[in-house]
Amino acid sequence: MxxxxxxxxxxxxxxxxxxxxxxxxxxxxxxxxxxxxxxxxxxxxxxxxxxxxxxxxxxxxxxxxxxxxxxxxxxxxxxxxxxxxxxxxxxxxxxxxxxxxxxxxxxxxxxxxxxxxxxxxxxxxxxxxxxxxxxxxxxxxxxxxxxxxxxxxxxxxxxxxxxxxxxxxxxxxxxxxxxxxxxxxxxxxxxxxxxxxxxxxxxxxxxxxxxxxxxxxAAGPTHHRIQADADLGWLRGESGVTVIDLDGPQAEVSFADDGVGQRVLAEAMARGAVRHFAPIIRPLSDYYREVTR
Structure with a gap:
């Protein structure tokens, strides 16, 4: 050492x-x-x-x-x-x-x-x-x-x-x-x-x-990417959800906590098939720019 x-x-x-x-x-x-x-x-x-x-x-x-x-x-x-x-x-x-x-x-x-x-x-x-x-x-x-x-x-x-x-x-x-x-x-x-x-x-x-x-x-806010068959515009009205980007059945969002994420996933599945729901692994370069800014 x-x-x-x-x-x-x-x-x-x-x-x-x-x-x-x-x-x-x-x-x-x-x-x-x-x-x-x-x-x-x-x-x-x-x-x-x-x-x-x-x-x-x-x-x-x-x-x-x-x-x-x-x-x-x-x-x-x-x-x-x-x-x-x-x-x-x-x-x-x-x-x-x-x-x-x-x-x-x-x-x-x-x-x-x-x-x-x-x-x-x-x-x-x-x-x-x-x-x-x-x-x-x-x-x-x-x-x-x-x-x-x-x-x-x-x-x-x-x-x-x-x-x-x-x-x-x-x-x-x-x-x-x-x-x-x-x-x-x-x-x-x-x-x-x-x-x-x-x-x-x-x-x-x-x-x-x-x-x-x-x-x-993992430091800093975690964003999730969602891809579904149905339009995801309803996410804009969900409490605890911040919409970063939304284009029809695809969205990038952040959740206030894990509970909000689980609620959103359940709601999305109730509205149709969910093809992708996962956190976005951000590159180290993003973190580097944040701390050296």
């Missing part, structure tokens, strides 16, 4: 983070979302020890994190960190050695990862010779090469096509199954919604919301 506790970071008069608190549970994907300048990268740098907090602390397994702990983390920074004019295999092997791997083990792991990403024939290529998507694959390989105990990834899916995203997600899932906590940032809300167990929303250095995907999706 990785815990960020009441972390504040200032740069002169600018408060980049203000009392930021959230947890990254073991074996879970935690999505870190927010606009440019929200403080996501600053938070990740503090977790990795690149920056020190002005106040607050980072805990690993319930105790203050140490440099030794961080040395066992996999980190993918926003600005990336590989050398464009150097061959990719030696670079990955070097990163493995920095994490304490033997030269032989590091090169073996690097080759296996490159083979997995269909780059086994390009081990001698310079990074700059690869497409942007393949460069991103190499960057992720560098973050996971030493079997990290935690993964901190800043925009790891940027520039990847859907097939590559699935490929990377499959790799990262192997780590969560071992109990590794994964924190990654992204501007792609649909992707975060699909991949993550929980989400942290940051705006102007403050946590606006944190919780499970279903929990956040």
């Amino acid at each position: 990785l815990d960020i506790i009441s972390v504040t970071r200032t740069f002169g008069d600018l408060t980049a983070l203000n009392d930021v608190t959230f947890s990254v549970p073991a074996g879970r994907f935690t999505g870190f979302v927010g606009g440019n300048g929200a403080g996501k990268t600053t938070t990740m740098r503090i977790v990795m020890g690149v920056l020190a907090p002005s106040s607050g602390e980072v805990l690993w397994d319930g105790r203050p994190i140490t440099a030794s702990d961080r040395a066992q983390f996999g980190y993918m920074p926003e600005e990336r960190g590989l050398y464009p004019k150097q061959p990719i295999l030696p670079q990955l092997a070097y990163l493995g050695e920095l994490h304490g791997m033997t030269p032989h083990d590091a090169r073996t792991a690097a080759r296996e990862l490159l083979e997995r990403f269909n780059l086994g024939e390009r081990t001698k290529d310079k990074l700059e010779k690869l497409s942007l998507g393949n460069q991103q694959r190499v960057q992720i390989a560098g973050a996971v090469i030493a079997s990290p105990k935690a993964l901190i990834l800043d925009e790891p899916f940027s520039g990847l096509d859907p097939e590559a995203v699935d490929e990377m997600f499959a790799l990262l899932t192997e780590f969560t199954k071992r109990g590794v906590p994964v924190l990654f940032s992204s501007h792609q809300l649909e992707l975060v919604e699909r991949l993550c167990h929980q989400i942290v929303i940051l705006r102007k250095g403050e946590v606006l919301a944190a919780g499970g995907v279903e929990e956040l999706r």
Whole structure:
């Protein structure tokens, strides 16, 4: 478990983070979302020890994190960190050695990862010779090469096509199954919604919301969609019913409580066949816009 506790970071008069608190549970994907300048990268740098907090602390397994702990983390920074004019295999092997791997083990792991990403024939290529998507694959390989105990990834899916995203997600899932906590940032809300167990929303250095995907999706009013054979115009006169949209036998409504919903369903069935009656599962992007508005 990785815990960020009441972390504040200032740069002169600018408060980049203000009392930021959230947890990254073991074996879970935690999505870190927010606009440019929200403080996501600053938070990740503090977790990795690149920056020190002005106040607050980072805990690993319930105790203050140490440099030794961080040395066992996999980190993918926003600005990336590989050398464009150097061959990719030696670079990955070097990163493995920095994490304490033997030269032989590091090169073996690097080759296996490159083979997995269909780059086994390009081990001698310079990074700059690869497409942007393949460069991103190499960057992720560098973050996971030493079997990290935690993964901190800043925009790891940027520039990847859907097939590559699935490929990377499959790799990262192997780590969560071992109990590794994964924190990654992204501007792609649909992707975060699909991949993550929980989400942290940051705006102007403050946590606006944190919780499970279903929990956040369910926050706020729930709308229902109804489709019947008969005209649903009668819904406009029902107490406890707010009509959002109505077009003959189709309607989107909200109910004051569950009892109203059951009453409306019974009435609709009494008037004819009901083809569809269910809550509308709204996308995470709707909730995000509400809380960051």
